[in-house]
Amino acid sequence: MSRRRGLPFSSVVTALAGFILLWFTVPGIGPAVRAARADGVSGVFTARELVCVQHPGHESCTWTGDFLAASGTARERVSLYGSDRETMLAGATTPAVDIGRTYWVYGPGGSNEWVFTGLLLLLGAGLLGYSAFAARGVVRPSTPA
Structure with a gap:
């Protein structure tokens, strides 16, 4: 009988951090683009x-x-x-x-604040992507020796 393990806690925390970053950053995309273009x-x-x-x-x-x-x-x-x-x-x-x-x-x-918004978007998406791969077993979080 195989024993199925749940999601590692670190994957849940990483996904939550990515989701929170995206939650706060996505609404700012439009204003950041308008500010960059002075629109x-x-x-x-x-x-x-x-x-x-x-x-x-x-x-x-x-x-x-x-x-x-x-x-x-x-x-x-x-x-x-x-x-x-x-x-x-x-x-x-x-x-x-x-x-x-x-x-x-x-x-x-205009302004360059779009750069920071873009970096936060990439970080949030990256954290979500990493946690998805970790949950599937593609990426294994390193364990201390």
């Missing part, structure tokens, strides 16, 4: 306040302000993606694009 409503961003966060050995800043679309629609308290301390001064304006994100507008050149 949205054109307008002007006016810098109002520089918001900075201190990390050990590093400071991360972004400009928050108002966005005025070419159609006249205004949005307040949005941040310009990719801005930092040196890119603007309070009261300065720059062309921007509203792609529909709640708190962000983008420069007319």
Whole structure:
């Protein structure tokens, strides 16, 4: 009589991690592509306040302000993606694009955030694929000697 083993715990954890990554990443594909292409409503961003966060050995800043679309629609308290301390001064304006994100507008050149989204997608799919192969016995998780 053959004894069938259940799925190894590591395969279940790996599959769960892959699923969670995909769960959080897939909804961001559309916005990441729109941001990369600067595909949205054109307008002007006016810098109002520089918001900075201190990390050990590093400071991360972004400009928050108002966005005025070419159609006249205004949005307040949005941040310009990719801005930092040196890119603007309070009261300065720059062309921007509203792609529909709640708190962000983008420069007319778009953004590179699609790279991170793509890497997370690959990692999530890779974890799911690995766990599927491990469950079928194609890949055997290494065991410590």
